[in-house]
Amino acid sequence: MATSQRIEKVFDALGDPTRRAVFRRVRKGNRSVREIAEGMDVSRPAVSQHLKVLKSAGLVVVQIEGSRRLYGIDRNGIEALKQWLDGFWDTSLTAFKRAAELEQDNTEDRHD
Amino acid sequence: MIEQNVGDPNSIKKTTIVEADQEIAWRVFTEKMGSWWPLAYYKIGPANAVDAVIEPHVGGRWFERGEDSSTCQWGSVLAWEPPSRIVLSWDINADWKYDPELNTEIEVRFVPDGSKRTRVELEHRRLDRYGARRDEMRRIYDTEGDWGKLLEAFAGVAAAWKEA
Numbered sequence: 001m002a003t004s005q006r007i008e009k010v011f012d013a014l015g016d017p018t019r020r021a022v023f024r025r026v027r028k029g030n031r032s033v034r035e036i037a038e039g040m041d042v043s044r045p046a047v048s049q050h051l052k053v054l055k056s057a058g059l060v061v062v063q064i065e066g067s068r069r070l071y072g073i074d075r076n077g078i079e080a081l082k083q084w085l086d087g088f089w090d091t092s093l094t095a096f097k098r099a100a101e102l103e104q105d106n107t108e109d110r111h112d
Numbered sequence: 113m114i115e116q117n118v119g120d121p122n123s124i125k126k127t128t129i130v131e132a133d134q135e136i137a138w139r140v141f142t143e144k145m146g147s148w149w150p151l152a153y154y155k156i157g158p159a160n161a162v163d164a165v166i167e168p169h170v171g172g173r174w175f176e177r178g179e180d181s182s183t184c185q186w187g188s189v190l191a192w193e194p195p196s197r198i199v200l201s202w203d204i205n206a207d208w209k210y211d212p213e214l215n216t217e218i219e220v221r222f223v224p225d226g227s228k229r230t231r232v233e234l235e236h237r238r239l240d241r242y243g244a245r246r247d248e249m250r251r252i253y254d255t256e257g258d259w260g261k262l263l264e265a266f267a268g269v270a271a272a273w274k275e276a
Contacts, residue, residue, distance in 0.1 A: 088253045091150055093128045093234060099148035100140040104132035104228060 006058060010081055013057035018042055022050040026060055030070035121246070123237040124254045130230045134222050137230040138195035141220060142166050151176065156208050157184030166200070168192065174200050185210050190217065197221050202236065206245040216241050 014020055025036045037047040051071055054060040058077030063070045130137050140148065146163035155161035159178025164186075166174045172189040191199035199219045205211040216238045223231040242249045 087251075088154060089124060089126050089234060089236060090254075092148075092154065093126055093232070095148040095150055096141060096232070097128050097130050099144065100130045100132040100137045100230075103136050103140050103144070107133075107136060 007081065009057040010059060010077070013053050013059060016050075018046075019050045019053060022047055023054055023059060026051070026054070026071050027073050030063055030065075030072040032068055032070055036071065120237075121250070122240045123235055124239070124250065126234045128232050128234075129225065130232055131228060132230055133228055134224045134230045135195045137222050137232060138198075141222070141232075142168065142194070142198060146177075155184070156186070156204060156210065157182060166198075185212075187218075191219075195222055206242055206249055214241055 014023065021040065022036060022042075025031065025040075033044055033048050033051065036051070037044045040047065042050075051060060055062065055071075055074075058074055060071050060077075061074040063072060132140070143166075145166060149164040151161040151164060155176050157176055157178050159180045159182050161176040161184075162179045163177040164175075165177060166172060166189060168189075170189055170192050172192070173185055174187045174189065175183045175185045177183050185203070187201040187203045189198070190201055191197060197219070199217060201214075202216045202218050203211050203214040205214050216236065219235045219237070221233040223233065225231045236253055239246050239250055239253075
């Protein structure tokens, strides 16, 4: 499974405090590199570099709007991370519980 | 929610209470695994996985099916006792490849616990089969917890993300 490697990448990416700061700024919505760099003690090219790392870790996505590249949170990446944090069996059993209870409800509906 | 017992380093035990009849819990676990297994994250083949299948007999295969109809085996059925107990081998090695010689075991018991309620007990054992990589694998299967600072950093980010 590529997941564990991907997760390592995520932790590597978030291990850097500046990159975490960049990530927090991205979270606020789709923004350009210039907007993200504004008010930070880091140059724009450095921010670009951090965004590149966050993107390759699956934390950030780029949207092209006209001539602008806007950075936003990659929700799929975050969800994968959450699943991993919960652990393989906790995640799977929680999903199973939900499915079985839904099946129970459906069975009862059919009998009503 | 999910309970766990700590103790044997070669075994992970989890228990969850399901608000469903034993027979339904059994059926959803064994026949409808593809409807709940987190295939987006927990799969090993190169293709996007669309189903997880347990062939319903001792010796049956346990595998994922990809969107291109390819299959990728995870393990085999070691005990098939509907609707109360199933034992599967989980033959995915520490590099997330199928290895028929690996033979870690997953036992799942479905214990009726009153009307429309079933206690589902899962044990993943023989983790010693991972050899030197046991602890690494154990962390993945069980709740991850020892990443200290990085986890804290993530928790902060994730909490903030939720609010957004």
